[in-house]
Each structure stands twice: as structure tokens, then as C-alpha cells.
Amino acid sequence: MGGACSRKRDHLVNEDGLSGRVSGRYMKSGSSKWLGASMSRSSTDANQGNQSCPSLIDLCIHKIREDVDKYVSFSMLPRDISQQILDDLISSQCLTDSVLEAFRDCALQDLNMGEYPGVNDSWMDIVSSQGQSLLSVDLSASDITDLGLAYLRDCENLQTVNLNYCDQISDKGLEQLSGLSKLDTLSFRRNCLITARGLGFLSGLVNLVKLDLERCPNIHGGLYHLKGLSKLDSLNLNCCNCITDTDMKALSGLTSLTSLQIASTGVTDLGIAFLKGLRNLTLLNMEGCRVTAACLESLTALTALMYLNFSRCRLTDDGCEKLAQLHSLKVLNLGFNEITSAILVHVKGLKNLESLNLDSCGINDDGMVHLAGLSNLKSLELSDTEVGDNGLRHISGLLGLEILNLSFTSVTDGGLRKLSGLSSLKSLNLDARQITDAGLAALTNLTGLRHLDLFGARITDFGTNFLKSFKNLRSLEICGGGLTDAGVKNIKELTSLNLLNLSQNHHLTDRSLESISGLTRLVSLNISNSRVTSVGLQHLKSLKNLKSLMLESCKVTASDIRKLQATHLPSLVNFRPE
Template sequence: MGGACSRKRDQQVNEESVQRGFSSRFCKSGSSKWLGSSVHIQQERGKCPSLMELCIHKIREGISNYSSFSMLPRDLSQQIFNELVHSHCLTDTSLEAFRDCALQDIHLGDYPEVKDSWMDIISSQGPSLLSVDISGSDVTDSGLIVLKDCPNLQTLNFNYCDQISDWGLEHICGLSNLTSLSLKKNNAITAEGMNAFARLVNLVNLDLERCSRIHGGLIHLKGLTKLESLNVRCCNCITDADMEPLSGLTNLRELQISCSKVTNSGIGYLKGLRKLLLLNLEGCPVTAACLDPLSGLVALSYLNLNRCRLSDDGCEKFAGLENLKVLNLGFTDIKDACLVRLKGLTNLESLNLDSCKIGDEGLANLAGLRRLKSLELSDTEVGSSGLRHLCGLGNLETLNLSFTLVSDSGVRKLSGLTSLKSLNLDARQITDTGLAALTSLTGLTHLDLFGARVTDFGTDCFRYFKNLRSLEVCGGGITDAGVKNIKDLVSLTLLNLSQNGSLTDKTLETISGLTALVSLNVSNSRVSNAGLQYLKPLKNLKSLSLESCKVTASEIRKLQLTALPNLVNIRPE
């Protein structure tokens, strides 16, 4: 959370983090991935490294002494290569040593300075090479010519490679063994260039997210009968006409067309895709009428209608989607009447109703959804009385009640949800009294009290949450004394204490034993340069926010250089 301790309302969902775990973002410069990331041998305490690990570590340290690894067994040269990449030690010179090593995997996604000259070494792996990732690189169309020498390639990732165009696609269209191809955020590829895809007959996964010029190009996918996953998220050029060629891809299991111009008419072309498991329509101008052709897709288990034009009208069609496990209806105009139509979706494990106009009575329709593991109710009109309907959801692991009308009396109704691992109670009306009712939730790993009126007295309940990995107590009334109840939460990886203006350097001293911390925020406090010394034991710290504190950038930089080499995100800079 930021130092200002505020949340953006009606914010657009980050398409990079849509559920199902898609690839991370790549960028060409300024990446924190490689800053201070030199990999040393890291072992569990008391465990000795293996002889192989020691050898690879030694080779990496003296890499300039080796001109070729081609005589080594392939698995060993592969491990050496991977170590050089992870430790950011691979250079133009050291790369030459891997010529003709028959490597199987070249993963250089987001690695700096990858360019056309590197492709000659990459292609020298010949028929052994199965996977290449040069995402975020400076490789151009010319650099792809040499990949013809690697006929067994199965996976290619060219995400964020803005110098690869239609001409480059022609150089890979002969790779008939290719099963996975990713070209995220490429504005140089056009519908005409997509003709090259027609020859990739074994393609199973195709990712064209944020490619802005591919309208009309999906026609070239008609013959790719093995295609199972197609991602054209955030391609706002995609229209209903682009959906028609997909109607014959009967093996399609995942389709992502969020933030496109596809309407109810375009969704009609999907009614024959009976193997479809996942459909992401987030931000598309569809209404509940799109549910009619979808009701026959018996395999459909994931449906994202976030920010679509849904209202209560037509929601009776949800009854035909009884196999749904994940349903996202966030930021739509549905009300309690729509929730009546969800009663039969007893296989639901995740339901998102963020910012919908639902209230306490609507929650009664969720009482029978006993398989629910995740429930998002943020920014709804739900209050304390409605939480009584959730008492029987014994499998619930994640519950978000931020910006609702829930008060301390409602929090007490959650005490029986002993499977809860993540609880968000961002609300000014939550006080120490409400926290005291949570002591039975000993399995909590994430607790967000952003904006709640928590004092030192309320922090006493934290001692019951020994498994906490993430704790946010922002904008309350905690002092150094209250932080003592946090010091034994040794599993914490994220701690946000921002906006607690009474905290001093003593707080940093108190939490200095939380060595698992990866992210720490004590912004808008009385922390000073003198307190920074207490952060030295936090060797795993990667993110540190000290906005509006009495610290200087030079002292923080000194701390980073001398004691915290993994620190890559610092505020203030």
C-alpha cells in the first residue's frame, strides 16, 4: 500500500494479474528483476550445498576462464547457463562459451541487452533446443532467421519485443513442432502477418494480448484445430466479426477477449465450444443476454463478467451454468434480485461482487454455496446483519469486506469461519472491539485493517495469529507499545504500519527480528535516519516505504549498499 494510505475507487482491474496466473510483465529498461539479484548458494540453515552446486558456483565466479562448455554433458551446461542468467552474469563474452552445447531451454525474458547477435549462439543449440524466451529484448525480425536451425522448438515467448513484425513471423512459420507462442503487446504485427500462424498446425497456446492491429487476423486460426488457449485480452480492435473464425476451434479450453468490442452477437459464435473451461469477457459491452449461448457450455467453470453491462434483467440464465466454479460480477449493476439466480450454482468456489448494489438480504441466497472458498464483497451495501448468512460457509478462505457497512457487531459473526486465511476489514467503523472477536481465526495468513481504528489495546489479538504472512494496520492509533504484539509474528513477509503517526525508531528496533519480511511500510511516522540501523538484519527486504519520515535518500541508499542488497523498491527514492 502506498504511503498516502488511500485506495483508488472504481479503479480499472490490472489485466496483467487476472486470475489463472498468466505471465508476468516484461519491460525493456529499469527492471527491478535484475537489480542486486546476484544469486549465491542459499541453503536451509544447517544444510550443506551439494558438490554439484559448489562446482557451478565456482564456475560462475571464474566464468572468464572458460571458453567453451560444449564438451560437458548437456544437463550440466544447462545448469551453468541458468545460474549465469539468474545471477545476471551472462554477457556477450560468456554467452559464447555455450555455443553448440545442445541446450534445451534458453530463458532470457526481461534480461538486459539481449539482441540479434545473441540469436546466433541460441540457434547453435540446433535440434536440442525446445524453449526460447527473449521477452522484452531488442531482437529484431532479422534475429529470428536463424531459428530455422532449431526445428524441434516447442515454445517461443517474444512478449514486449516491439521490433518484431510480420516479416519476423515469416521466419518462424516453418517451426511445425511449435505448441506455444506468445507475442504480448506487439503493435507491429498485423492481420496480414498472422497468415504465418496458419502453418503452425500443432499450436496449442497462442497469446496475442495487447496486440492492437490484429483485427481480421483471427481468420488465419481456423485450421488450428489443436488450439486450446487463445489470449487476445486488451486488443480493443477485436469485434464480433473476429469471433466467427473461432466457432470451429472445438478443442478451445481457454478464451480471453476482455476489453474488446465483442458484444452479445459475437458471443453467439462460441456456443459450439463445448470444451471451453475459461471465458474472460471483462470490460466487454455484453449484457446478461450473452448467457443464453453460454448456457450450453457444460464444461465452463470460469466466467469473468467484471465491468460488463449486466443488470438483473436476464440473469435467470445463470441457472444453466451450474458447473461454474469461478464467477466474477464485479463493477456491474446487479442487485439482490440477481443473487436469487445464483442459488443453484452450488459448485461455485469463488464469487466476486465488488462494487455491486447488493445488501444484507441478498446474501441469504449465498448461504447454500457451501463450496465457496473466496467471496469479494468490497464496496457493497452489505452491513453487519447480512453476515449471519455466511456463518455456514465452512470452506471460506478469503473474505473481503472493505468499504462496506460492517461494524464490530458484524465481525463477531465471522468467528465461526475457522477456515479463513485472508480477511480484509478496511472500514473506519471497525475498532479494537471487533478485532477481539477474531481470536478464533488462528489460520489467518493475511489480515488487512487498512483504515480501521486500531489502538495498542487491539493489537493484543495479533498474538493469536502465528501464521500471518501479511499484516496491514494502516491509519490507526498504534504506538511503539502496540508494535510489541507484532514482534513475534516471525512468518510475516509484508508489514504495513503507515499512517500511524506516533511510531518512532523504537518500532524499527522492535520488528528487527522479523527476518522474513520482504515488504515494509512505515510511511508518515516519526522514523528517522537513526532508526535505519535496526533494519540491517532484514536481509530479505525488497521493498521499503518511508514517505514523509525524517529520513534522507542518501542514508537509505547507504543502508541498501552496505546491508540490504536485495532492496530494489525504495520510497522515497
């Protein structure tokens, strides 16, 4: 379904939220992304490039960082000052073993060292020296072992512990944490050493509210140890392929649960039946589970349910009439199922619905009429469906719509005129070859747009003239190959841009980099597969907020980029070639 394009559908790179420390092993899994993708992107717009005058304390901390090796101890400073100094050293990656010693006995409350290079058991003595003051510690993706966790036993007021991607921690490590009775948040994502036996050490953590065991493949049979955790509100078991229906039975008494994530597990309709007593459940993520429409009978008992993910399950039209009874739903993801437009008649009564995902389903123009009355809808995903111009007239009255994805559909330039009244629209995806300059011209009334994806559309230099209407754009993708340096001159007016993707426009040269040089809020820039050379890199010196720079298949070397990074782009953490 949908038109051909040079970009693979599954290759969606998140360049909006690059952190200061990027690692391939510490990324949010696809099964956890569904809810965030359903919410308005406007709420997560990066506030990059908003320059403000530094405060006196900021200047002092900056000076301390420059001379940090001269300080023996910060324990005499007020705790909040010591905390700010440590946080600054971590964010700037200036914290070393010797510098860490200066923070001994500082009574710090938060140690957020997740993803920080070099963290191991030798650091734990300083961590434990914070004693009863320590409330939160993040050691994710570190080399901490079971022995290192033993130091945390002296921090009896700990409330939050994150140990995601710590692949040297086993059941013995959980035993070290078993005495921390005030823990309310515990996360062990992607751990192959924790087993059902290890979960037994969690049974005494009676104040636990949030537990994350995503990608822990050996915990089958251990969930019954959680039955006494009466305060447990959120449980993440995504991608634990060992989890089966019997594990769901073990959860049936956790009546405080409001969020349960079981994506890509072995749970079937039978297992969902055990959840009927969880009347407080508001979020249920079943993406990739072997469930069918038959489980809807059990879900109708969950009267508080607001967020439901059925993506990549085994839904067909048969039996989906029970969807109509889920009146409290706000977010519904039905993507990648063998359903047709017939299912939408059961959705039209869900008046509270704010987000609907029909990605890669057999939806066509006939079914779109059932969406016309969903007046609260803010996000609609129609990518890779058979929806065309006629279908768009049924959503032209959804004036609250903020996010609309029409990539790989049959929508043409003519159909886009039906969207001109959607003044609340902030994110629009038109990644389709049949969209041209004329379609872009039809959208100039949508002045509130912040995200515009024209990746595979056939936009030329002439079409970029219409971009001047979108002064609020934060991200823009035009990769259809039709741009030259002349077209990029029109883009330089979009000074609020954080992300710009102009890859695969083979005619772009160094002059395009010169035009882009004024976009000082840019966090991510991609001009791969162009004629850009190392000489043109000088024009990027002004982009101090740049974190990601993609120049693959250009006449640019990794050495060239590293020189630019060292002298002018201190924030750059991700680049190609590398």
C-alpha cells in the same frame, strides 16, 4: 458505497510476488488477474526465508559465478550443469555478452532471459547454437528485432517462444517463426507492429496449443488464419480493442479451445453467439466487454464452462435468470455491474461454485440469504457493497470459506463475531474505518489466517495484542494511523510474515525498525509517512530476503537505501525513495 479510506480502491499493489527483475512494462494486466484473485491465496504463499543447507553443486555453481570470466566454454560439461550455471548467472544478473560466449554449443534446452537487460540480436547467434536441443526460449522485453528471430530457424525442435513486450518485432518476425512446426506455445503480448497479415504466418503451426496476443491492437481480421489450428487450447486476446464480433465468428470452428480471454475488446452479445459451438470451453473472460445478460442464452450451450468473468460489463438484473443454468461454474465474477441483490436468487443453485465476486455491486443484507447454501464456496468478494452485520449471519455456515473481502462495506465490530466459526479462513480484508480493536478481538479464533488487511481500520497499540493469535500470518496491513512503536513490538512475534505494511502510522520511529529486525522472512516492508530516519536503517541489515522497501515521506534518502542495498540487502530490487 462503503466507508471512506485513505487508500484508493484501484491502487492494489502486488508485493507478494516480486520477481528478481521488476519492470513496469512487463506486468500482468488487470484483465488477466481475475482468475488468480479468485483462487486461494494460500496456494501462492511465498516460501521466503526457508533457509536450507546448500548442496555441493550449489556451492560449485556459486564459485563458478564468482570466477566466471576465467571460463572460455562450458560445452564439455553435462547439459544439466551448464543449464544450472546459466540460470544462476541470469538470476544474479551476472550474464554479459562475453560470458554468454562460453555457452556456445552447450545443447541447452531452456533459455529464460525474459526481462534480462541488454538482450539484443547480437545474443541470438549463441541462442541458435543450442540447435535441436533448444525447447524453450523467453526473450520478453528485449531489444530483439525481426533479424534476430531469423536465428531461431535452426532450432527446429522449439516448443515454447515468449516474445512479450518486444516492440521491434513485426509481421516479418512472425514469418521467421513460421517453419517451427513443433511450437505449442507462442506469446506476443503488447505488440503494435503485428497485423492481420502477420497472423497468416501462424497458419502452419499446426501443433500450437497456447497463443497469447494480449494488447496487440492491429490484428483485427486476422483470426481467420487460425481456423486450421485444431489443437489450439488457449487463446488470449485481452485488451485488443480492435477485436469485434466478426473476429469471434472466425473462432467458431476452434472446438478444442478450453480457454478464451477477450477482456476489454469490442465484442458484444452478437459475437458471443458465435461461441456456442465451443463445447469444451471451460474459461471465458469477458471483463469490460459490451455484453449484457442477453448473451447468457448463448452461454447455456457451454456445458463445460467453469470460469466466467462478467466484471465491468453491462449486466443488470433483467435477463440474469439464465445464470441458474450454468451448473458447472466454479468461478463467477460479476463485479462492477449495475446489479442488485435480486440477482443472487439465480446464483443460489450453482452448487459447484467455489468463488464469487460481487465487488461494487448493489448487494445488501437481503440478498445474502441466497448464499447460505453454497457449501463449496471458498472465496467471496463483497468489497464496496451495502452488506452489513445482518448479512454476515447468512455466510457464517460456509465452513469451507478461505478468502473473504469485506473492505468498504458497512460491517462493524459487532458483525465480525459472526465470522468466529470460519476456521478455514486464510485471507480476510477489513479495510474499513469503522473496524476497531474490538473487531480484531472478535477474530482471535481464526488462527489459520495468513493474510489480514486492516489498511484503513482504526487499530491502536492495544489492538495489536490480539495479533498474537495469528501465528501463521504471511501478510499484514495496518495503516490507519493509530500505531506507535509500542504496538509494533507485538508484531515482532509474527515471524512468518512475508509482507508488512505499516504506512501512514505517523508516530512510528526508528524503534519500530528495531522491532521488525527479527522478521527475517520479510520480502516487502512499507513504513512510509512515518518518523523513520536513515539512522534506523541499520536495523534492517538482517532482512536478507527483502525485495521491496518503501520509506516515502520519511527522513531517508535514496542514497541511504542504496548503501544498505550494496552492503547488506542483496535481494532488494524495488525501493522508495529511489
